[in-house]
Amino acid sequence: MLEALLVMALGAIVLGAALGYAAVRFRVEGDPLVEKIDAILPQTQCGQCGFPGCKPYAQAIAKGEAEINQCPPGGEEGIHKLADLLGREFKPLSAEHGIEKPKSVALINEQTCIGCTLCIQACPVDAIVGAAKQMHTVVASQCTGCELCLPPCPVDCITMEPLAESVETWKWKYPVVRLHPVQKETA
Amino acid sequence: MTTYLFIILGAVLVNNVVFVRILGLCPFMGVSKKLETALGMGAATTFVLTMACGASYIIDRWLLIPNQLEYLRTLSFIVTIAAIVQLTELVIQKTSPVLHQVLGIYLPLITTNCAVLGIPLLNVALRHNFLESLLFGFGSALGFTLALILFAGIRERLEAADVPVHFRGTAIAMITAGVMSLAFMGFAGLDKFK
Amino acid sequence: MSALQRLFGFHGGVKPAYHKEASTTAPIAVAPTPTRLVIPLHQSIGGPPRPLVKPGERVLKGQRIGSADGNVSSAVHASTSGTVVAVEMCLMPHTSGLSALCVVIEPDGRDEWIALQAFDYRAATPTQTRDYLRDAGVVGLGGAVFPTYLKLNAGKQGKLETLVLNGAECEPFITCDDVLMRERADAILRGAVIMREMLAAGQVLVGIEDNKPEAVAAMEAAARAVNAASGDDAIRVVAVPTRYPAGGAKQLIRVLTGIEVPHGERSTDYGVQCFNVGTAYAIHEAIELGQPLISRIVTVAGNVGHARNYQVLFGTPMKDLIALCAPLPDSDRVIMGGPMMGFLMPADQVPVVKATNCVLVGSKKLFPPPPPEMPCIRCGECAKVCPADLQPFEMYWFSRARIFGKAQEYNLFDCIECGCCAYVCPSRIPLVDYYRFAKSEIWTREVEKEAADEARERYEFRLLREEREKQEKAAKLAAKTAAGREKAAAAVAEAQKPAVTPEEDAKKALIAAALERVKTQKELVHPENTVDLTPEQQAEVAAIEARRAEIREMAKPHLRQDD
Amino acid sequence: MSEPEAIEVTRRESSVLRISMRTAAIMLAFTLVFTAMMAGTYKATEPLVAASALAEKLRLIGEVLPPGAYDNDLMADAITLAPQPALGLDDDTRLWRARRNGVPVALVFEAAARDGYSGRIGLIVAVGSDGKLLAMRVTTHKETPGLGDYIDPKKDRNKARPWITQFNGLGFAEVPREKWRVKKDGGRFDQMSGATISARAVTNAGGRALAWAAEHRERLFALPPDGRFEGKETP
Amino acid sequence: MNNSPYFLQPASVQSVMLRVLLALLPGIAIYVWFFGAAVLVQIALASVTALAAEAAMLKARGKPLLMFLGDGSALVTAWLIALTFPPIAPWWLTVIGVLTAIVIAKHLYGGLGQNPFNPAMVAFALMIVAYPSLMSQWPAVGFTDFLPQWNAIFGTRQLDAITMATPLDALRTALHTADARATVAGVLGNDATFGNIGGKGWEWVAAGYFLGGIYLLQQRIITWHMPAAFLATLFLISGGFALYDPTRFVGPSFHLFTGGAMLGAFFIVTDPVSGCTTPRGKLIFAAGIALLTWVIRTFGAYPDGIAFAVLLMNIAAPLIDMYTQPPVFGHKNKRGGPP
Amino acid sequence: MSMYKDIAWNGLWKQNSILAQLLGLCPLLAVSTNLVNAVSLGLATILVMMLSNFAISALRALIPYEIRIPVFILIIAALVTVVDLAFNAFLHDLYLVLGIFIPLIVTNCIVLARVEAFAAKNGLRASTMDGLMMGVGFVWVIALLGAVREFVGQGTLFSGIEMIFPTLSGIQILPVDYPGFLVAILPPGAFFVLGLLIAGRNWLEARANRRVREHRQHDQPPPANSLPA
Numbered sequence A: 001m002l003e004a005l006l007v008m009a010l011g012a013i014v015l016g017a018a019l020g021y022a023a024v025r026f027r028v029e030g031d032p033l034v035e036k037i038d039a040i041l042p043q044t045q046c047g048q049c050g051f052p053g054c055k056p057y058a059q060a061i062a063k064g065e066a067e068i069n070q071c072p073p074g075g076e077e078g079i080h081k082l083a084d085l086l087g088r089e090f091k092p093l094s095a096e097h098g099i100e101k102p103k104s105v106a107l108i109n110e111q112t113c114i115g116c117t118l119c120i121q122a123c124p125v126d127a128i129v130g131a132a133k134q135m136h137t138v139v140a141s142q143c144t145g146c147e148l149c150l151p152p153c154p155v156d157c158i159t160m161e162p163l164a165e166s167v168e169t170w171k172w173k174y175p176v177v178r179l180h181p182v183q184k185e186t187a
Numbered sequence B: 001m002t003t004y005l006f007i008i009l010g011a012v013l014v015n016n017v018v019f020v021r022i023l024g025l026c027p028f029m030g031v032s033k034k035l036e037t038a039l040g041m042g043a044a045t046t047f048v049l050t051m052a053c054g055a056s057y058i059i060d061r062w063l064l065i066p067n068q069l070e071y072l073r074t075l076s077f078i079v080t081i082a083a084i085v086q087l088t089e090l091v092i093q094k095t096s097p098v099l100h101q102v103l104g105i106y107l108p109l110i111t112t113n114c115a116v117l118g119i120p121l122l123n124v125a126l127r128h129n130f131l132e133s134l135l136f137g138f139g140s141a142l143g144f145t146l147a148l149i150l151f152a153g154i155r156e157r158l159e160a161a162d163v164p165v166h167f168r169g170t171a172i173a174m175i176t177a178g179v180m181s182l183a184f185m186g187f188a189g190l191d192k193f194k
Numbered sequence C: 001m002s003a004l005q006r007l008f009g010f011h012g013g014v015k016p017a018y019h020k021e022a023s024t025t026a027p028i029a030v031a032p033t034p035t036r037l038v039i040p041l042h043q044s045i046g047g048p049p050r051p052l053v054k055p056g057e058r059v060l061k062g063q064r065i066g067s068a069d070g071n072v073s074s075a076v077h078a079s080t081s082g083t084v085v086a087v088e089m090c091l092m093p094h095t096s097g098l099s100a101l102c103v104v105i106e107p108d109g110r111d112e113w114i115a116l117q118a119f120d121y122r123a124a125t126p127t128q129t130r131d132y133l134r135d136a137g138v139v140g141l142g143g144a145v146f147p148t149y150l151k152l153n154a155g156k157q158g159k160l161e162t163l164v165l166n167g168a169e170c171e172p173f174i175t176c177d178d179v180l181m182r183e184r185a186d187a188i189l190r191g192a193v194i195m196r197e198m199l200a201a202g203q204v205l206v207g208i209e210d211n212k213p214e215a216v217a218a219m220e221a222a223a224r225a226v227n228a229a230s231g232d233d234a235i236r237v238v239a240v241p242t243r244y245p246a247g248g249a250k251q252l253i254r255v256l257t258g259i260e261v262p263h264g265e266r267s268t269d270y271g272v273q274c275f276n277v278g279t280a281y282a283i284h285e286a287i288e289l290g291q292p293l294i295s296r297i298v299t300v301a302g303n304v305g306h307a308r309n310y311q312v313l314f315g316t317p318m319k320d321l322i323a324l325c326a327p328l329p330d331s332d333r334v335i336m337g338g339p340m341m342g343f344l345m346p347a348d349q350v351p352v353v354k355a356t357n358c359v360l361v362g363s364k365k366l367f368p369p370p371p372p373e374m375p376c377i378r379c380g381e382c383a384k385v386c387p388a389d390l391q392p393f394e395m396y397w398f399s400r401a402r403i404f405g406k407a408q409e410y411n412l413f414d415c416i417e418c419g420c421c422a423y424v425c426p427s428r429i430p431l432v433d434y435y436r437f438a439k440s441e442i443w444t445r446e447v448e449k450e451a452a453d454e455a456r457e458r459y460e461f462r463l464l465r466e467e468r469e470k471q472e473k474a475a476k477l478a479a480k481t482a483a484g485r486e487k488a489a490a491a492v493a494e495a496q497k498p499a500v501t502p503e504e505d506a507k508k509a510l511i512a513a514a515l516e517r518v519k520t521q522k523e524l525v526h527p528e529n530t531v532d533l534t535p536e537q538q539a540e541v542a543a544i545e546a547r548r549a550e551i552r553e554m555a556k557p558h559l560r561q562d563d
Numbered sequence D: 001m002s003e004p005e006a007i008e009v010t011r012r013e014s015s016v017l018r019i020s021m022r023t024a025a026i027m028l029a030f031t032l033v034f035t036a037m038m039a040g041t042y043k044a045t046e047p048l049v050a051a052s053a054l055a056e057k058l059r060l061i062g063e064v065l066p067p068g069a070y071d072n073d074l075m076a077d078a079i080t081l082a083p084q085p086a087l088g089l090d091d092d093t094r095l096w097r098a099r100r101n102g103v104p105v106a107l108v109f110e111a112a113a114r115d116g117y118s119g120r121i122g123l124i125v126a127v128g129s130d131g132k133l134l135a136m137r138v139t140t141h142k143e144t145p146g147l148g149d150y151i152d153p154k155k156d157r158n159k160a161r162p163w164i165t166q167f168n169g170l171g172f173a174e175v176p177r178e179k180w181r182v183k184k185d186g187g188r189f190d191q192m193s194g195a196t197i198s199a200r201a202v203t204n205a206g207g208r209a210l211a212w213a214a215e216h217r218e219r220l221f222a223l224p225p226d227g228r229f230e231g232k233e234t235p
Numbered sequence E: 001m002n003n004s005p006y007f008l009q010p011a012s013v014q015s016v017m018l019r020v021l022l023a024l025l026p027g028i029a030i031y032v033w034f035f036g037a038a039v040l041v042q043i044a045l046a047s048v049t050a051l052a053a054e055a056a057m058l059k060a061r062g063k064p065l066l067m068f069l070g071d072g073s074a075l076v077t078a079w080l081i082a083l084t085f086p087p088i089a090p091w092w093l094t095v096i097g098v099l100t101a102i103v104i105a106k107h108l109y110g111g112l113g114q115n116p117f118n119p120a121m122v123a124f125a126l127m128i129v130a131y132p133s134l135m136s137q138w139p140a141v142g143f144t145d146f147l148p149q150w151n152a153i154f155g156t157r158q159l160d161a162i163t164m165a166t167p168l169d170a171l172r173t174a175l176h177t178a179d180a181r182a183t184v185a186g187v188l189g190n191d192a193t194f195g196n197i198g199g200k201g202w203e204w205v206a207a208g209y210f211l212g213g214i215y216l217l218q219q220r221i222i223t224w225h226m227p228a229a230f231l232a233t234l235f236l237i238s239g240g241f242a243l244y245d246p247t248r249f250v251g252p253s254f255h256l257f258t259g260g261a262m263l264g265a266f267f268i269v270t271d272p273v274s275g276c277t278t279p280r281g282k283l284i285f286a287a288g289i290a291l292l293t294w295v296i297r298t299f300g301a302y303p304d305g306i307a308f309a310v311l312l313m314n315i316a317a318p319l320i321d322m323y324t325q326p327p328v329f330g331h332k333n334k335r336g337g338p339p
Numbered sequence F: 001m002s003m004y005k006d007i008a009w010n011g012l013w014k015q016n017s018i019l020a021q022l023l024g025l026c027p028l029l030a031v032s033t034n035l036v037n038a039v040s041l042g043l044a045t046i047l048v049m050m051l052s053n054f055a056i057s058a059l060r061a062l063i064p065y066e067i068r069i070p071v072f073i074l075i076i077a078a079l080v081t082v083v084d085l086a087f088n089a090f091l092h093d094l095y096l097v098l099g100i101f102i103p104l105i106v107t108n109c110i111v112l113a114r115v116e117a118f119a120a121k122n123g124l125r126a127s128t129m130d131g132l133m134m135g136v137g138f139v140w141v142i143a144l145l146g147a148v149r150e151f152v153g154q155g156t157l158f159s160g161i162e163m164i165f166p167t168l169s170g171i172q173i174l175p176v177d178y179p180g181f182l183v184a185i186l187p188p189g190a191f192f193v194l195g196l197l198i199a200g201r202n203w204l205e206a207r208a209n210r211r212v213r214e215h216r217q218h219d220q221p222p223p224a225n226s227l228p229a
Ligand SMILES: Cc1cc2nc3c(=O)[nH]c(=O)nc-3n(C[C@H](O)[C@H](O)[C@H](O)COP(=O)(O)O)c2cc1C
Pocket: C072, C140, C144, C146, C150, C151, C152, C153, C249, C250, C265, C266, C267, C268, C273, C274
């Protein structure tokens, strides 16, 4: 009994001291993982994931408090990347957080806009310009398509327009679905 | 000399920790999705396991046996291992945060990697001396690492295979592990020539 | 001349049936000017040119109608004289079937040139010459339509060992370079001499596949003449073994010089540069005759009664061209380029552009639809024939599963899309389609990533701004009450790091708060988020402001009521 | 190094020491409590555990020698065997001597066959004082599961009459030494077709054990308890 | 409509697989000659089972039935199973083997082209582990009576009379388990089992497979790398050890002409799907199989190591492939210049 | 109350240590060669999990973060040793059956994982409940695995039960001349059967998900069972 206590006590003192020392000496600051996760998120800042922006969601994932399948704008692609980064299993997009939509931008109907500035306050990326009581306009190249400006508008003058494809942005389709629209001469 | 070689070869191939001794499966399944992380985990485990074998030999030989405290073996071994793991974790956390994050929950779980406790206990059972203990630990860890990276190689390719939906992920990984262990059964009988 | 050249091989390659005889029996003919020319503004790699003409304007043949925009871009010219009837979106000769901005010209039949003037490149600086070529719209006619002026830059050493003229023409059916070399060898070499001088190249090697003996003979004769004139033996014509894709720039350079130019690096840094013979001819025309690039030789072949090469004005509908060659009734598609690398056209009325070396008419009989795709059995045939030494099945394996990172690890971007792998695959997998798909996905992703990064910055800036405003408001509020003085000091001290003595601090805080009050009021009127915009965005904003002013005028009565 | 920085560092140094001490103390406390708990349990269960271990050993012996067959304290009446090559043993082992009313009844000892299909087969054997093999059991083996493992009665499909029981009660009187082989080798004993090697190994080992016991029986019974038998001393 | 290239070389998976089956025929003919028509029964049994299993799996996975059933890959797997299993194995052994090969080793991984392990060898390994005795019961050479063989396959009786250990099995058993006095020469002298090279009849069957292999090489279905590396390595290692101690190690002619060596060299090691694909990878892969085969044959518990060796190298194949990529165009000698 | 329901649901299915988290695989695969072994070890594991979750939840305020792992391990190992000794002394027959597998519980990943993830953050009752439910989740999987392997491998069930209850005996389910399928009892069989079990779970999950989605479409609230892991 006594030997047992002595032997274990000896070990405990040595290990405890070493660990305590190491814990202080090798403490790390900051969390590089959050940055890595945030870099994957689409930065739409739409809040559909249930967090007030992409960064908070990234922090929640890093802490293990959120699933990786809650960001609809990031889509399956984003979930795959997160799963890869974190070594977790892929999961399909969680239905309760929304569905993946084609990328769109907001368009303000300048005829109806009353210049209330409510949309300006709502836009997380400052993509709307205009002043009080003046018509407002979305800078399309900066709009992330988060739709946050839609609800506050009192006259419902904002609509989401899917981005049109051009020869420059056209993508080769996945080979299984081969689509070659043969257009009849229009003129 | 050849006995030492046989100890290592036997531990790596014939009695592979994962496929034959069925130890260390949780990290084997969990950290084998990518080759890089598998290598990292393998390296970490090799380090910890070799250290653990050395330390546990010393403890057993000079503390437990002289005092007839064999019943403290499990406890003292596992606590020592935990401490070694914790130290390793802190060092990795400081030196390579990314590796640390990727190994995630598995680094502290090296402690509960059965292999890390099982191999020192086997050392005692097989009455290995200090050098043999170290080599056995090292060889087993090599076997673990080998299994891990081979598995990771296959899984990286499997990722793109047209596996039936319900088998995607861990289910097919299990089956793959089964075939791998079947293949390792081919080494059966080689150890009787030690 | 050609005898002593040591040749190197390249890995892989295939030998498909060539089908070239049909279109080489007759000499080059000039295709008639159509009733309507549709000239796309974007005909080369790089940024789309800016339109210079408006509907209704009269243009002359060779008049610039689109000017180069940005670092990589090339001008576009009117192919004949006539009236601009529209500048509008028209169907492009592009697989997507999408439209882009085109200048539509109704020819007046007079075919009236602008004033032609040769360019004295010897008197000009290299930069001037390059600018001239850019404005003359000269781009690579070998298929890649990369602006030629960018390639006429001797790179790090300031000189080149070898200038390679690519007359290999390895694709089946296509013979435009072949006939060009037979008929206009002198002019090609005159262009080559200009390029050689600009690049300070030691030798010029003309690589021609050995299945074109007439072209080799014609070029050799011309080369003898040029060499005799210059007194050195710089230009040599080399017959290279016939094997697709011997005409790929990298493969030809390798065959002729043994040099391998890795993907993503400039061949000039390795002492070589490669041009298509048609490009050389275009340079000759541009510099010595002063004619910008407005036409090219186009092979019309495939499912037609008599295949032939035509000199075609850009903007000519392919339909008109095909009609000249008696298309067979079972024709069902038009392909731009050859059967190995060509692109399916969305319709036959799309115009001929600078990239159109061949208009290939297809039918089910000629190009039967491939049997259904089977899974890859990793037989390795594709790797055997890949001229880029890639492992096509690995790239396919990961592209198919959309694991693009791994596909890139297997050097997806080294693939030149030659199609050899798909040609031999026993599982009849459209491998190249998978690579094209993967590549465009990866590119899109990069663009999206940039957009995301920008959005993050803007978002963080906004958070910062909001935070600042909140603090300012707090400070203001605190300053209002006399009792809140200390508090204000604390708040401001929090906000501004360098600590100061409390009294000073409180005073400063008061002043700051007062200042901020003014500023916030201003901001309330005009939220300040228009700073840090790029010129384009500012232009966009300005345009919007202008429109807004208009609307405001119209809307005035209604707004008043609300007030 | 500027003044505040230096202060900062010393402060950190001292806190390292403090934290180390603190963690050591906590570790110590936990260790003491839980070791005490274990040690307590150990002490409390020690006699029970020892009794169980004894029972286990007797159970193994009981497999080959029923407890009713002797009345002495087997554990006390045991000697140590030095390595016996004839039994295939490389280490010291124990040999127990069963007596009834002081009269020798049987010897119980370990033996091994080293030519099993997958190496060593460990056996425990009881040989009667009349030279008959009372019973034999396999204690350890690595034979192919489902093929060679029928030598262990627990794995034998024939539960009514396991293969290994066919040796019970046979001595050289019943089966001559040269017939103490498997049938395939021209002997008396059955083997399982397809796994002769395992059977051959066990049968031969049984024969060797019987011969060894016959040769040394007198001396083995005669040695004092806790004595040591070298084997080579007697010619 | 498809994209470029618009015309393709005439080649198909089906024709590849059919030619592999064709190449197996000479070996099969000699096999039947020496061991009886039971071989054909096994082949038929395996083929029917394989096609049925393939069809069921394709249907379950919603894949086009005709296209895949017709590709012939299931038949290759089935034939190889039939040729590696004992000809008188009970019918259910063959059926279970084929089922595991097609269902588990092939279709759970996504079917044709996606399986990381050689399906036929998975079946063999699984079955020899599960039923070691049944899997090592071979008919005696020359015992070609059909009826007893038929009974052995479909009846329940075990026919000891007509079975005999294969040369590999007999040699290994004699050398390593019976008694220390056995020598190679002593065992090989027993000419009930052994001919001069690899046992009576076996060498001729091997020669038949060799012939088929040459045909595959000529048809460019397989490249020289794998068979050459496999046979050369097996030759060198067995030759080396036989020189070192001829009483304990048997020589190359025996190793090359017994068991599955020749079948393996041309038909099993060369499975394109589960093997290595780079030229250097192929050499390493096949040499690895030869080495492991020799080790398992010589020291291991199982009679023929090829199945295990193939599976073991299958495991390593992705890594070998990854690290033996031939240099990509232009990346050979960094910083260019004529080579 | 619903919290306990969630804990139970997590342990039994949603966060099931084996099927969902893939922890504790070694004893699972090594000991599931037959049903009796599997269940016996499972019961011992439940005991250890409950005790350790209880102990650590009770002591969690005293444990500094830096040395939490060694302390957890210390506590678990001590508890396991105590259980081991107690079994040895009082349930000797059971002890003989389980043999070395009891000490092996120390290294069963789920014990530490649950302690770290749950007990260190939650109250006594919840923690004990969590230990119990996680343990039950482990038991049913290992029992199923053991039963399948024993049945396929030998054609029996409950063989070896007489070592625990001497009056009972195993059941021969398949005919006695069933040749057995040895691989099922060997390591490869363990992997295969577990792979099939996981695939089965995936199938059930997928079906449940489909149901939820259909519910959604009909604008009905889905069955609520959501506690973050
Ligand atoms: C911004 C930019 C500048 C380039 N400048 C040069 C150059 O100076 N010289 C050159 O040979 N190629 C230059 N390239 C062209 C690339 O190397 C191009 O891929 C290649 O020349 C065309 O390939 P091809 O010869 O196969 O058509 C440039 C490309 C870009 C995007």
